Amino acid sequence: MRYFFSVMRRYMPPYIHQVILTFVFNILSAVFSVLSMALMIPVLEIIFQQDHEVTTLMPWAVSTEAVVNNFYYYVTEIKHTSGAGMALLYSGLFMVIGTALKCGTSFLAAYTSVGLRNNVVRDIRKQIFNKIVTLPVGYFQAERKGDVLQTATGDVAEVENSVVSSVELFLKNPILIIVYLSAMFFVSVKLTLFAFILLPIAGTIIGKIGKTLKRESRAGQDKHAELMGILDETLSGLRIVKAFNAEKRMCGRYAEEAQNLCRISKHMTRRRELAHPMSELLGTLVVIIVVWYGGSLILNGTGTLSVAEFLAYLGIFYQIINPAKAFSTVMFSIQKGMAAMERIDRILMADDRIFENPDGLPLKGLTNKITYANVGFSYDDEREVLTDVNVEIPRGKMLALVGQSGGGKSTFVDLLPRFWDIQKGSISIDGHDIRDYKLYDLRHCMGIVSQDPVLFNDTIYNNIAFGVENATPEQVEHAARVANAHDFIMQQEKGYETMAGERGSKLSGGQRQRISIARAVLRNPDILILDEATSALDTESERLVQDALSKLLKDRTSIVVAHRLSTIRNADLICVFHEGRIVERGTHEELIAQNGYYKKLHDMQNT
């Protein structure tokens, strides 16, 4: 429960006014509810023809005595002037008004608490997304995507239920119980004391059932995440699944997980369903015992309790059962919600391993050089992917990386924008370690075009202007022209306003690539990183893209990972990567003259 309170303290404060309103409306609703119940007493007395006549009007005051007395006075008056039937009608009318007020305030209470819970849930949603965006790339390596999706959707829903329950637990049920109990004491102290002993006993038994459910709820959520993962994988790889006739296999995997979830969920829900009949049975038992005891009080004829009072008492007692009973369900969903909140916190509290220096240096742009000195890096702290890498890239020069796939080229370029932090050596820009700069500034001076261009399901215009604030339409068009993209964009149905489709699926590979180049052109970065930007293209688009790239590269500091050596012939320095080390370096001519690894690659591509 301590965790629960800390969660509440985190999210409730901005909505304290809604908490208070819910509280107040619930009090009003409980009071009106008791009032309309209490009005049953005179109604029943009239029906049973028990004379309870009051002939003197007391001065009005805020005391039950005065109110009750004067109410009876008016009932007596009406009875005498218009007859018992009329008195019954009036009393009934009062009951209706009382009930209407009760229902109205109870709706208002629900109305404000709905606002409260939706606000809290929205805040949590935003927090999760903000966190996901700031977490380093590496985090999503360790956490499966399905888990993250499940947390951002299913777990948030659990927390929502939990918030609803907590409103009932703290702002509603206690009020109802207190108000009803006071009313019951007012009617009969003896009977209430008697009932008082029974209720907690019944409550504890019911509460016990909900206890063991927390662990099971977690297992259920995990299975759910598993399903999400498979679904996501299958959707993004649907073409491959079909091409390899693997539908059956995927279905089998999914069915297996679905079966697991089904089993756990059945078990859990059945146990929860058990709570209802159990509590109903116990509730009835309690009522019967109370009826028996109350009945014997009346039959004794001691005059402590009239039949009408007893019936009204039972009415109130009946009302108290629900909030008392609700405790078990409420506790159950709070526990479930807190289990979900723990998973949400696993994301929210995940440390950002890429450490942002709070008073980082500003970085306006590259003035001198980029230096990799003795760099060593490993993804998993076990196998080194880069070992002892030393390179210097002076401003305005082009560094090209070639070599077998898996050699560490992509890793090398990913280190510069700090998608990962290195374990050994240092990477610096203009003499300062890149970790000393503001992360925003560091990334701001880079433009990246990768092999697999990332487009968002937005207009082409917005995809180009992505990450550049206040871009004008002229600038966007200029960028598109430089990237050889303008012509094909204009051929689209809606030109720049055409939607790119999910992940740019409505465009060809070459078109996507040219849009991502236009994005880099518009950004006009000091440092340009191209990671096999052309290797996925056919010859025709490659020519267009290559042309666009050479315009982009002109007079810029760049690191180019190339698959085809022809594209980097003019590089100022070429480094050959092999198993995480730079095994050869030099210009094209020097490397050919060395007659080593580069020469072999070159010969292979030219035959």
Ligand code: ADP
């Ligand atoms: P290249 O771009 O030269 O083909 P990479 O830099 O992509 O090579 O990969 C270098 C090595 O690092 C490979 O052995 C690869 O398996 C490993 N690797 C790449 N990315 C990751 C990652 N995110 N997690 C763990 N290992 C990785």
Ligand code: MG
């Ligand atoms: Mg690569």
